[in-house]
Amino acid sequence: MTEIIGSSAIADFVRQNQTGSRQVKYYDRQAVFEPKDPATEFFIVESGEIRLFEVAVHGARRLLDILGPARCFGFASLGRIPVYEILAISVGDSAVRVISADQLREMLLGNGEIALQFVESMARQLQEAWNEGSHFVFEDCRLRLIKTLLRFRNSPAARAVPGGVELRMTHAQLAQAVGVARETVSLCLTELRRENLVQTCRNRVVFNPDRLGQIDSRPDFTPELAIAV
Numbered sequence: 001m002t003e004i005i006g007s008s009a010i011a012d013f014v015r016q017n018q019t020g021s022r023q024v025k026y027y028d029r030q031a032v033f034e035p036k037d038p039a040t041e042f043f044i045v046e047s048g049e050i051r052l053f054e055v056a057v058h059g060a061r062r063l064l065d066i067l068g069p070a071r072c073f074g075f076a077s078l079g080r081i082p083v084y085e086i087l088a089i090s091v092g093d094s095a096v097r098v099i100s101a102d103q104l105r106e107m108l109l110g111n112g113e114i115a116l117q118f119v120e121s122m123a124r125q126l127q128e129a130w131n132e133g134s135h136f137v138f139e140d141c142r143l144r145l146i147k148t149l150l151r152f153r154n155s156p157a158a159r160a161v162p163g164g165v166e167l168r169m170t171h172a173q174l175a176q177a178v179g180v181a182r183e184t185v186s187l188c189l190t191e192l193r194r195e196n197l198v199q200t201c202r203n204r205v206v207f208n209p210d211r212l213g214q215i216d217s218r219p220d221f222t223p224e225l226a227i228a229v
Helices: 004-014 101-109 112-136 141-151 171-179 182-194 211-218
Strands: 022-026 031-033 041-055 061-067 087-100 156-161 166-169 198-201 206-207
Touching: 004 041, 004 087, 004 112, 022 061, 031 041, 041 101, 061 211, 087 101, 101 112, 141 171, 141 182, 141 211, 156 206, 182 198, 206 211
Parallel strands: none
Antiparallel strands: 022 087, 031 087, 041 061, 041 087, 156 166, 166 206, 198 206
C-alpha cells in the first residue's frame, strides 16, 4: 500500500507538470522497452496493464510485477543505469505517460516534499525486494506460489469475486513469477485445490486471501512438496 501511495503522488505530480511528458499507447503484447534498451525515460501507467519480466540469457522469463494505473516503472533511468535490464510488456491495450529521466530529476529538485515521498517509496520497495530475495532459496515451491498469489491479489490481473479473488494468470505465467517449471506449479495448484484452498479453471485461479495468508504466516508450516531446484 505504501508503494502505491508513493507512486500515485509521483503520477499526479507529473500530470500536473506535463511539460515534456507525453502519453504513449501500446497494444497487446507490445514491448514498452526491452532489457538492452537505453534507460533514458521514466514511465507511469495511465490505463491498462503492464507486466515486468527478468529475462535470462537463454530467453526464459521471470515475472517480476504486474502494474496498473498510477504505478511507475523504468527506475533504471533515474539510477543512471545504462540499460533497463528488464522487459516491460503491455497486456491488452495500455496508455503510459512517458517523461525524460533528466527532466524528472530537475522537477524533483524543485519539489522537496514529492522527492522525499519518492525516496521513501523506493526505499520500501528495495527493502521488500531484498527480503523476498533473501528468503527465496529457503522456501519451497508451494510457499513461493502462495506468496505469489497473495502478492498479485490487488494487481490489475485480479478481480473480486464471491468468496475471494480471481487471478487471471495461466500456469505458465505463475511459473514465471515463482521461478519454477510450469509442471511444478501445476502440481502445487493441484495440492492446494485438494485442500480446498484454491479453485482453478482455464487461465484463472480463485482463492480466499485470508485463508492463504494464514498458511503463509503459520510459523510451523511445513510444505509437503520438496524444494524446487
